[in-house]
Amino acid sequence: MAQQHDAEGVLSRATRMLRSFSADDESLSATDLAHRTGLARTTAHRLAIELSGLGMLDRHADGRYTIGMGLWEIGELAPVSMRLRERALPHMLRLYEASSEVVHVAVLSGDDPTTAEALYVARVTGPHSIPTLSRMGGRHPLHTTGVGKALLAAQGDAWLDVFFRRTLERETVHSVIDERQLRAEIAEARERGFATTRQEMTLGNVSIAAVIPPTADLPPAAVGVVTHLARADERRLAPLVMTAARDIASSLESIAP
Known part of the structure; x- marks a missing residue:
């Protein structure tokens, strides 16, 4: 013993x-x-x-x-690498080609809602993309990122009740930390199928993200783009992001065990 x-x-x-x-x-x-x-x-x-x-x-x-x-070699055997990232990358590339913006896939990391974060597992960027704080393997708050808000919108009300017991920190002056306002934004994201953040993680940046329909044996995941405030055309980008989310889910279903 x-x-x-x-x-x-x-x-x-x-x-x-x-x-x-x-x-x-x-x-x-x-x-x-x-x-x-x-x-x-x-x-x-x-x-x-x-x-x-x-x-x-x-x-x-x-x-x-x-x-x-x-x-690193062992880490690459994780399902979020071998299944989610590899299947998501072709659709992320298409989304990048259509938008010329940074494209992310993040998963919900942590079983406890009071400590859960968005863990970034895939990223596509290019010469015209805006700089972001995110990196593969990096973590950011759920309430200040587009992918994070999309993940929040996919959680049940009981999960959210526990989530709101935590103290929400501001990343910028625009970060939404009021529970009533954030719940309203989550409800809106559920209704329209995508979530947005405007300068809540980085000043000047806007994020548009959609949850990826669930796949067995993978954590909840979302895909999103980050663009500059001056070119944040939600009407153009949101349909592209939602299509990418559905296409990623379809690719994952084709290899489901």
């Missing part, structure tokens, strides 16, 4: 170490890892070396560590 608890402890420490990395901190030293995990430096150093040997971390000539190719 003691061995079991010890093994669980090692796994927990290793997970905390791997989660110490971020888009802003791709490379960390053993000292950095010790500080971020609260582990003793000798423990962090020993665990980092072991993770490197397993391919979970890569150790570089300067002694710093990055996420390893072995971890």
Whole structure:
């Protein structure tokens, strides 16, 4: 029993170490890892070396560590990569070609509505697309992103009641954090089939998104575009986004187990 608890402890420490990395901190030293995990430096150093040997971390000539190719290889086996992203990409490319805007697919991450977020699993962009904060593997709030609001609109009222127990933070001065207003926007999104955000995540950006009809064994997902406020033609973009959502679902159904 003691061995079991010890093994669980090692796994927990290793997970905390791997989660110490971020888009802003791709490379960390053993000292950095010790500080971020609260582990003793000798423990962090020993665990980092072991993770490197397993391919979970890569150790570089300067002694710093990055996420390893072995971890990436395992991650690519996840259904959101092998099924959702691969089946969605052709339709995302068509949506990009029709709009010239950034195209995202995000999934609902987290079973607890009070901590759930939009996890971005696919992205298509080009030379004329507007810069965005999103990246593959990145997370953003549900209430300030187009894909996030589309995911909220797909949830039941009981789920939303729990969601609204959380404190909603502003990302910009335009972020909607009032429960009554956000519920009204969710209801509107359900009625018309797509959700929008206007400068709620990034100033000057508008997002239009639609939920992808559910597929067995995949988390709730949504597809959306992000455009500049000056060219946010909702009447043109919304039908394109909704068509992409339906087409992605059809492609997923064709390979359903």
